[in-house]
Amino acid sequence: MQYENRPIYIQIADYLYEMILSGKWTDGERVPSIREMAVQMEVNPNTMTRTYGLLQEQGVIFNKRGIGYFAADKARDMTLRLKREEFIHSELPDFFKKMEFLGMTPEELDELFNRYKESNHEDK
Amino acid sequence: MITIDNLTFRYGKKPLFDNLNLSLKEGNIYGLLGMNGAGKTTLLKVLSGQLFRKEGDADVLGFDPGIRHPEMLREIFYLPEEFFLPRTSVEVYLKLYSPFYERFNKEEFEGYCEIFQLDLTQKLSDYSFGQKKKFLLAFGLASGTKLLILDEPTNGLDIPSKSQFRKTVASAITPERSFLISTHQVRDMENLIDPIVILHQGKVILNNTLEEVSSRIRMEKTLGEPAPSESILYSEKVPGGYYSIRKAASPSEESALDLEVLFNGVVTDPMGIGALIGEERA
Numbered sequence: 001m002q003y004e005n006r007p008i009y010i011q012i013a014d015y016l017y018e019m020i021l022s023g024k025w026t027d028g029e030r031v032p033s034i035r036e037m038a039v040q041m042e043v044n045p046n047t048m049t050r051t052y053g054l055l056q057e058q059g060v061i062f063n064k065r066g067i068g069y070f071a072a073d074k075a076r077d078m079t080l081r082l083k084r085e086e087f088i089h090s091e092l093p094d095f096f097k098k099m100e101f102l103g104m105t106p107e108e109l110d111e112l113f114n115r116y117k118e119s120n121h122e123d124k
Numbered sequence: 125m126i127t128i129d130n131l132t133f134r135y136g137k138k139p140l141f142d143n144l145n146l147s148l149k150e151g152n153i154y155g156l157l158g159m160n161g162a163g164k165t166t167l168l169k170v171l172s173g174q175l176f177r178k179e180g181d182a183d184v185l186g187f188d189p190g191i192r193h194p195e196m197l198r199e200i201f202y203l204p205e206e207f208f209l210p211r212t213s214v215e216v217y218l219k220l221y222s223p224f225y226e227r228f229n230k231e232e233f234e235g236y237c238e239i240f241q242l243d244l245t246q247k248l249s250d251y252s253f254g255q256k257k258k259f260l261l262a263f264g265l266a267s268g269t270k271l272l273i274l275d276e277p278t279n280g281l282d283i284p285s286k287s288q289f290r291k292t293v294a295s296a297i298t299p300e301r302s303f304l305i306s307t308h309q310v311r312d313m314e315n316l317i318d319p320i321v322i323l324h325q326g327k328v329i330l331n332n333t334l335e336e337v338s339s340r341i342r343m344e345k346t347l348g349e350p351a352p353s354e355s356i357l358y359s360e361k362v363p364g365g366y367y368s369i370r371k372a373a374s375p376s377e378e379s380a381l382d383l384e385v386l387f388n389g390v391v392t393d394p395m396g397i398g399a400l401i402g403e404e405r406a
Contacts, residue, residue, distance in 0.1 A: 005345065007338055007378040008315050035295065042290035043315040044153055045297060050335070 009050040012041060016055060020071060020079045028073050031061060058082060125150045125270065125302055126171060131180035133170060140166055142326035150270070151299040155317025156306040157387050162323045164306040165205070168273050172202045185270055198224055201264040202273045209256050211249040227268025236262035236292045240285065254280050261289070265296040274305045278312040286312045310383040320383070322390050322398070329394040332401050338378045340401045342370045343385060357397050358389035369397060
């Protein structure tokens, strides 16, 4: 499946993972309500309900009845693991296919990656 | 909240609806799609007691809409495509019209007006067309009615207003209310309207949630024209390639949905795609 061609509720989930990984949503803290997020993202609240349902199923957020939704105590670690797995399964195969097609070796990649890291550190 | 059975309606001798069936539930933002002349506005007017059906049963909030019972009318706000606003101040308008709606909430109204950047000290007649529309939208959203009918609400709105429109609608919907929005501007409503209702050749040929739609079909963009096969239900040329609708092979791998392509596909092949999506679920 094409990586971009994913249903909207999954695309929103990605945004919420980003909130967790970037630290805007912190472990154990309360997160915005479904309604607040639906308004912010300008989507149907039913869609946001589906997204929250997915994150809840994965254990990244949980619902305290009558109070609202909270990020799990290990939300960041869990999200990182989820995103790593997704990267390995959804993105790497295409990437490897292209590498093979273009005749690139892991050694070349290693060098490029090191150069990338260096230039990134210089920027900071 | 709305049930219509075997509705028939004609203008003169020409039948517009022929045994039309429709059922709408609370808590949803329905998108009503249909080609020019399909009868979207007529359907909205029949539902709200502004036109009378010839045959068939209709139940709107527990009433026959043709009777125009006040108990029903106070639970419906209807924003027509072309509307009238009196030459008064906002204050006078609220005094005149808000008593019709017992749950009208002035704070919410002011909140929506703020999102729409409306100057409430101005006379209504000094507003531009788009501002008038936004004023009525804010009023309707704040009216608290169980049913809110919007006929082409984003026509005439400028670009920032379309985002403001989505925000206000998403914040005004509650489990007790339903919105029925007719539109040609599906890009303005993408990710907002769900379920989708498609009116075509006198019948409702689709009335399903996007979750139901995506459990039955996949959409795929390819560079080349997809080779004809049994699983390809529809395809059309779009900038940069082809968009095609396939039958879903497994329930797991959902795809993004493009409402324009969905509409074109369902209207081109109602018995195929429409029936496949609408099929009873096990």
